[in-house]
Amino acid sequence: MEFSSKLLERAVNEMSQLPGIGKRTALRLVLHMLRQPKEQTLALSEALKVMRNDVKFCKSCHNISDVDLCEICSSLNRNSELICVVEDIRDVMAIENTSSFKGLYHVLGGKISPMDGIGPHDLNIESLVTKVKEGKVKELIFALSSTMEGDTTNFYIYKQIQDYKVYTSTIARGISVGDELEYADEITLGRSIVNRIPFESSLKL
Amino acid sequence: MEFSSKLLERAVNEMSQLPGIGKRTALRLVLHMLRQPKEQTLALSEALKVMRNDVKFCKSCHNISDVDLCEICSSLNRNSELICVVEDIRDVMAIENTSSFKGLYHVLGGKISPMDGIGPHDLNIESLVTKVKEGKVKELIFALSSTMEGDTTNFYIYKQIQDYKVYTSTIARGISVGDELEYADEITLGRSIVNRIPFESSLKL
Incomplete structure (x- = not known):
């Protein structure tokens, strides 16, 4: 692609570094x-700069936050023993x-x-294990995606904490609400039968 | 969408102003x-700011340029009588x-x-007509897309300059190189028959 302006070329090249954005889309x-008011682009530029420079991660749950301890972790209305x-x-x-x-989350x-x-060691696992070791957690809910990597991660964490007094659970797998049974995959359908729940308790949901 | 950080929310909102980018894509x-080195986002932010602040449009052809008169317009190797x-x-x-x-282009x-x-009056038509009136142009090639709007624009410009000595042409419409005839639309195929060219001249292309 031949550009008539170096400034344009540089902007297009930087935009096309983003995932899923090729050179053509970046140019578009x-x-x-360039057709919109100047202020709009300057606002975008500033928002990205400030975000990248100033955004923090909560020191407890590692969620993105503007302060050291995020809103969820610092809330008094939430059960800090359930993670x-x-x-x-x-x-x-x-x-x-x-x-x-x-x-709370982790x-x-x-x-x-x-x-x-x-x-x-590339993940925030150690700080989670520390929380459990300190006896602050009663239940851990594993809500990772159910892929081989997700299952491996669940199991790795489970092995690290199994000697401590903590109840571990995993989110329910089953047929999505509104889905037709005939289109569901076998594994999901199978699990939804094995992990069936009493009809009375489904009425309360 | 609930954000745990105002800075993140602002960045996502600004990104989602761009055409074809919704909130979810912007968040992604x-x-x-945030996962890439800080320098990369700062470079993008800077490139967009500088581009929007400093990019110019060529005073002759209105192409984007870093200088007042673009490279193409100021080139001595190009035919300035053909636009x-x-x-x-x-x-x-x-x-x-x-x-x-x-x-050259316009x-x-x-x-x-x-x-x-x-x-x-929202388009750069007046400056084109002025070029023609000054007698600087021998041929105008209309290369707009062949839609109703494109045809209207061609005709509007044509009416403005028809009293001046300038040859006007339009780019050839026909079957794309490599395309199968059977899949071509009727109008294109019809035009390609009417506007056929001598076989000998096709050998030179």
Whole structure:
């Protein structure tokens, strides 16, 4: 691609570093910026800079936060003895949206994946184990995705804490609400039968 | 979407102003930035700011440029009496990539489109007509897309300059190189028959 302006070329090159954005898309986005009022692009530029410079991670749960201890961890209305272990801050957002969980979170920052060169020490596992060892946690809920990497990570953490007094659980796997049985995969359908729940308790949901 | 950080929320909101980027994609991109080295996001932020603040448009052809008169317009190796009229700077880049055009360009900045509220005075038409009136141009090549808006724009410009001594042409419409005839639309196929060229001259291409 031949650019008539070095400034344009540099902006396009930087934009195309982002995942899923190729040179053509980057050019389209940058040309859009040139058509919009200048303030809009300057606001984007500033927001990205400030975000990258000033964003913090909660020292307890490793969620993104503007302060040292995030809102969830510092809330008095939440059960600090119940911890939900998730991969990513997007999982925290997804679970928070359901309004059905009133404990705290622990963000691992990924899954153990030897293929991608991610070992236990690249994740926030040690601080979780420390919390358990200190006896502050009654229940850990594993809410990782059910892939080989997710299962490996669950099991690794489980082995580290099994000698301490903590109850561990994992989120229910089953047929999504509204899904047709005939299209469900065998493993999910099988698990949903094995882990069936009393009909009376389903009425309360 | 509930964010645990105002800085993150602001960055996601600004990113999602871009066309084709929704909140979810914006969040994915911003979280990617947080995983990459800080320098990368700061470079993107700086590139966008500098580009929006300092980019110029060539005073002659209205192409994007870092200087007042763009490289193409100021080149001595190009035929300044032959002007190719295009909608957008992307069209300039596309034609330049073919290396088959050695004249100058004139970027209109869009097409006449009453539906979108774009009239002749929103486009760089006056400066083109002035060039023609000054007798500096021997041939105008219309290279707009062949839509109703493109045809309207061509015709509007044509009416403005028809009393002056200038030859006007339009790019050839026909079957794309490598395309199968059976899949071509009727209008394109019809035009390609009407506007057939001598076989000997096709051998030279």
